[in-house]
Amino acid sequence: MITPVPAVASGVRRGAFVARWLRQNVYLVAGAFILLSFLFAALFGEQIAPYGADRQNLLKALEGPSSAHWLGTDPLGRDLLSRVVIGTRHTLSVALISVGLSCFLGVLLGLISGFMHGPLATVVDAVVDVALTIPNMILAISIAAVMGAGLTGLIMAISISFTPPIARIVRGRVMEIREEDFIAAARTIGVRSWRILLRHVLPNASTVIVIEASLQAGQAVLTATALGFLGLGVQPPTPEWGTLLGSGREYLHVAPFMVVAPGLAISLMVLGFNLLGDGLRDWLDPRVGN
Amino acid sequence: MPTLAGTSPILRFLGLRVLRALAIAFAVATIIFFLFSLVPGDQAAYLAGPGSTQAEIDKLRESLGLNDPLLVQYFRHVTGLLRGDFGTSEVFKSDPLPFILERIPATLALTAAAIGLTILIGIPAGLISAMFHTRVPDLAISVSVVALLAVPNFWLGLLLLSFFSVQLGWLPSFGFSEPAALILPSLALAARLIALVARMTRGVTIDELGKDYVRTARSKGLSRTAILLKHVLRNVMIPTLTVIGLQTGYLLGGSVVIERLFAWPGIGDLMINAIGQRDYAVAQAVTILFVIAFLVINLVVELLYVLINPRMRAA
Numbered sequence: 354m355i356t357p358v359p360a361v362a363s364g365v366r367r368g369a370f371v372a373r374w375l376r377q378n379v380y381l382v383a384g385a386f387i388l389l390s391f392l393f394a395a396l397f398g399e400q401i402a403p404y405g406a407d408r409q410n411l412l413k414a415l416e417g418p419s420s421a422h423w424l425g426t427d428p429l430g431r432d433l434l435s436r437v438v439i440g441t442r443h444t445l446s447v448a449l450i451s452v453g454l455s456c457f458l459g460v461l462l463g464l465i466s467g468f469m470h471g472p473l474a475t476v477v478d479a480v481v482d483v484a485l486t487i488p489n490m491i492l493a494i495s496i497a498a499v500m501g502a503g504l505t506g507l508i509m510a511i512s513i514s515f516t517p518p519i520a521r522i523v524r525g526r527v528m529e530i531r532e533e534d535f536i537a538a539a540r541t542i543g544v545r546s547w548r549i550l551l552r553h554v555l556p557n558a559s560t561v562i563v564i565e566a567s568l569q570a571g572q573a574v575l576t577a578t579a580l581g582f583l584g585l586g587v588q589p590p591t592p593e594w595g596t597l598l599g600s601g602r603e604y605l606h607v608a609p610f611m612v613v614a615p616g617l618a619i620s621l622m623v624l625g626f627n628l629l630g631d632g633l634r635d636w637l638d639p640r641v642g643n
Numbered sequence: 644m645p646t647l648a649g650t651s652p653i654l655r656f657l658g659l660r661v662l663r664a665l666a667i668a669f670a671v672a673t674i675i676f677f678l679f680s681l682v683p684g685d686q687a688a689y690l691a692g693p694g695s696t697q698a699e700i701d702k703l704r705e706s707l708g709l710n711d712p713l714l715v716q717y718f719r720h721v722t723g724l725l726r727g728d729f730g731t732s733e734v735f736k737s738d739p740l741p742f743i744l745e746r747i748p749a750t751l752a753l754t755a756a757a758i759g760l761t762i763l764i765g766i767p768a769g770l771i772s773a774m775f776h777t778r779v780p781d782l783a784i785s786v787s788v789v790a791l792l793a794v795p796n797f798w799l800g801l802l803l804l805s806f807f808s809v810q811l812g813w814l815p816s817f818g819f820s821e822p823a824a825l826i827l828p829s830l831a832l833a834a835r836l837i838a839l840v841a842r843m844t845r846g847v848t849i850d851e852l853g854k855d856y857v858r859t860a861r862s863k864g865l866s867r868t869a870i871l872l873k874h875v876l877r878n879v880m881i882p883t884l885t886v887i888g889l890q891t892g893y894l895l896g897g898s899v900v901i902e903r904l905f906a907w908p909g910i911g912d913l914m915i916n917a918i919g920q921r922d923y924a925v926a927q928a929v930t931i932l933f934v935i936a937f938l939v940i941n942l943v944v945e946l947l948y949v950l951i952n953p954r955m956r957a958a
Contacts, residue, residue, distance in 0.1 A: 483670040490896020491914075491933045495675065498918040498926060499682050575795050579900045582797050583915055602801060602904065609805045616798030624793035 381632025384567075387625030395442035402435035406592050415608045425610045427600070437614045440592035444622065447507055447587075448573040454512035455519055456566050460558075462516065463523025464550055468531055478524070484517040493576050497585040507586045511573050522565050526558045533557075560637045564630055571626030578619050594619050653949060660945065664938040669721075671934045676720050679923050680713060689921055724931070730924035732917075739925045743910060743932065749819050750909030753902065754894055756829035758887060761836040766879060768837070769844020770871060776849060784841060791838035796897050800831035800904045817906035828905040832897050836890055843882045851875045880951055888944035895933050 375382055394401060403423075410430035418425045424433040466478040484492070492514040500506030530536065531554070539549050580586040581595025582602075589596055594615040601611035687704035688695075704710055708719060723730060732739035772784040807827060808816035815824040851857065852875065860870045887894075899911030906912065910929050917925035 479670075483667055483674065486667050486937055487671055487674075487930070487934055488892035488896040488937055490893070490899060491930055494896075494899060494914070494918070495678060495926065495930055498923075499678055501683070571793070578795055579797060583900060583903055585918070598798060598801065605801065605805050606809055609809065612798070612801045612805065616795065616801065619795050619798060620790075620793045623795070624789070627789070627793055 378632055378636050380628045381636055384625050384628030384630070384632050387621060388629060391441055391445055391622055391625065394438050395445045398439035398441060402432075402438040404432035404435040406436050406439040407431065407590060408435075415604065415611075417608070417610055424614045425608065427611060428604065428608075433597075433611065433614055436592035436597060437594065437618050440594055440597065440615075441618070443587055443591060443593040444574055444577060444595075444619070447504070447511065447577045448570050448622075448626075451508045451511035451515065451577070452566055452570045452573050454508070455515035455569065456562060458512070458516045459519025460523050460555075460562060462520035463558075464527055464554065466520065467524035467527030468546075468550055468554060477520075481517050481520045481524075485521065487514075489514050489518075489572075490576060490579065493580060494583070494585060497580055502585050502588055504587055507577060507580055510580065510585075511576050514576070515569055515573060519562075519565055519569065522561060523558060526561045527554055530554050530557050564634045564638065567626055567630035567633055571623040571630065574619060574623050574626065653946075656949070657942075657946065660942055664942060668931070668935055668938060672721065672724055672931055673717070675927050675930050676717055677713075679927050680716070682921075682923060686921070686923070729928035732922050732925050739922075739928055743913065743925070743928055746908055746910045746913050747932075749907055750898055750902070750911060752819070752825060753829055753832065753907060753909060754898055756825050757833035757836065757894060757898075760829055760833040761840050761887065762883065764833075765837040765840030766844050766876075766883060768841040769879070770848055770876070772841065772845040773848035773852065774867070774871065781845075784845070788838040788842050791834050794834065796831050796834060797900045797904050799834050800828065800901055803827045803831055804905070819908055824905075828901050828907055831904075832894070832901045835893060835897070836886065839886050839890065840883050843886055844879050847879050847882050848875055851878050881948065884944055884947055884951070888941055891937050891940045891944075894940075895936055 399405070408431060410426070413422070413426050413430040415428055416422060416426045416430075422432050422434065424437070427433055427436070462477050462481060466474045466481065468474075493510040496510040496513055497506050500509050536549060536553060539553055544552075577586060578593075578595030578598070581593045582599045584596075584599060586595055587593040589600065597615040598612055598619075601608075601615065604611055687707060687709055688700050690707075691700045691703050708716055711719075720730065727740065729738065729740050729743070732742070768784050768787075772781045775781045804816055804827060807814045814827055815821065816827075818824060848871070852870075856874065857870055860874060861867075865873075898909065899914060901907065902909045902911040903915050910932060914926055914929040917923070917929065
C-alpha cells in the first residue's frame with residue numbers, strides 16, 4: 354500500500370523540514386558559507402580591507418601583529434591583512450576559471466571517448482591515458498615554464514593538467530549511461546547521436562561532473578598557490594597568496610608571522626571546496642555516501 | 644622448453660606491464676618534447692648570453708640543431724633517449740645525466756621516508772580511530788584528517804621550519820647533511836598521504852570489525868587488540884597500497900615543491916633551477932624521469948597486490 358505523502362501545510366512543518374535538511378547537509382552548508390565569504394572578499398576586497406594592498410610605510414616595515422596592523426606588516430610596511438583580503442580574488446578567480454576550462458575540455462573528451470566508437474575515441478582515450486601518467490604538478494610546472502610566469506600561463510597550466518582526470522571520470526560515467534534502456538529507446542525512435550549526447554547523456558552525467566569540479570577546485574587552489582610559491586605563478590607585487598608565502602619564506606627568521614595569514618587563507622579556501630564537494634556528493638549521490 | 648605460455652603467470656603479467664610502461668614512457672617523451680618546443684623566443688640567443696654577436700648565436704643555433712625541421716629534431720631527441728642521451732645542458736656545458744643521477748638519491752630518500760611515515764602514522768591513526776569509533780580520539784583524528792587534506796604541503800613545511808628549526812633550533816632548516824634533516828621535509832610531504840591512509844584504514848577497519856570472522860575470533864576468546872593486529876591489519880594493507888599507488892603523482896609532484904622549500908638537493912630542486920635558467924634539456928629529462936618513477940612505483944604496487952592477496956594471483 355502506498356502511504357500518501359502529507360502535504361507540507363504549516364510554516365512549522367516547513368521550518369522543521371529546512372532544519373532537518375540543514376542538519377543532514379552540514380558539510381554542504383559549511384562549505385558554501387566559507388566560499389561565499391571568500392567570494393564577498395574577492396568582490397569587495399578594497400572596501401573591507403583596512404589599508405590599500407600597495408600602501409607602503411617603510412617606517413613600519415616588518416612589524417609584528419598590533420592593533421593598527423592585526424597581522425603585521427611586510428618588508429615595505431604594507432598591511433598583511435589587507436594584502437591577504439585583497440589577494441583573495443586572484444586565487445579564487447584562477448581556481449574557478451581553470452576548473453571551468455578543464456571541466457569543459459574534460460567533459461568534451463570524456464563524452465567522445467565514452468560514447469563514440471572508432472579511431473577518434475581510441476586516440477582520445479590513449480592520450481588521456483598517457484597524460485594521466487605525468488604527475489599533475491610536474492605537468493603544471495612544465496606548462497607554466499613553457500608559457501612563462503604570469504596569469505595566462507598559470508591558468509593554462511592548471512586547466513590542462515586537470516583535464517585528464519575529469520575526462521577519465523566522465524568517460525566512466527558515460528559508459529554506464531550508454532548501456533541504459535532509455536538510450537537504446539532514443540536510438541530506436543531515431544534520435545540523432547549528438548542530440549542523445551546533449552539531451553540524455555550529459556544531464557545524467559552532470560551530478561558526477563559537479564561533484565568532481567568542486568573537489569578539483571580545491572586541488573586547483575593548492576596547485577595555483579604552489580606555482581606562485583615556486584615563482585612560476587602570478588608575479589609580485591600582486592598579492593597572490595602563494596607568492597605572499599614565497600616572499601614570507603625569505604623573512605622566516607625575522608618575521609615568522611608573515612607566513613601565517615596567507616597559509617591560513619589557502620587552507621580555508623581548500624577546506625571550503627572540499628566540504629562543498631563532499632556535501633554535494635552526500636546530497637546528490639546518496640549511493641556513494643560515507 | 645620454456646615458452647611464453649609456459650612461464651609463470653606472474654612473470655607474464657609483469658612482462659606485459661613492463662612493455663606497457665615502456666610504450667607509455669615513449670608517448671610521454673613525445674608529448675614533453677613537443678610541449679617544450681613551444682617555448683617562445685630564441686633559445687640560442689638566450690643561451691649565448693647578452694653581448695654575443697649574431698655570428699656566435701647562429702653558430703650555437705646550428706650546433707644545437709635548432710635549424711633543423713621540428714620532426715628531425717624530434718627523431719634525434721627520441722633516438723638519443725634510447726641511447727641514454729638526454730641532450731646537452733647549456734648550463735652544465737655537457738651531458739646532464741651525471742648531474743641528474745647524482746641528485747636522485749636525495750629525492751629517493753625523501754619520498755621513501757614520506758611513504759614510511761605514511762605507514763607508521765597513518766595506519767595506527769586509522770586503527771585507533773576505528774577502535775574508539777564515535778568517541779573523542781576518533782573525533783580528534785577525523786578532524787585532523789579533514790584539516791590535513793586542506794593544508795598546502797609547502798605551508799605546513801614553512802610552519803614546521805619556523806617552529807622546529809628557527810624557533811627551537813632542534814632540526815636543520817635546509818640541505819641533506821644529516822639523517823635528522825630528513826624529518827621535516829618528509830613530514831610535510833607525507834601529511835596528505837597520512838590523512839588519506841588514516842581515513843581509509845578507519846573505514847576498512849570499522850567494516851572488518853563488523854564481519855563474521857571477527858565475531859568468531861572474539862568467541863574463541865581473542866582480545867580486540869589481538870584481532871585488530873592479527874586479522875584486520877592484514878586486510879588494511881591492500882587499501883593502503885591503493886592509496887599510495889593512486890597518490891604517487893602527488894608524492895612526486897609534491898616533492899618538487901618541498902625540495903624547493905627545504906633547499907633539498909634532489910631532482911625536483913634541479914628541475915626548478917633548470918627552468919629558471921631556461922635549461923630546457925634538463926627540465927625535460929627530469930620530467931621524463933618523474934614519469935618513469937611514476938610507472939615504476941605503480942608497477943611495484945601492482946606486484947605487491949599480487950603478492951599480498953593470493954586471490955588476485957589467479958586473475
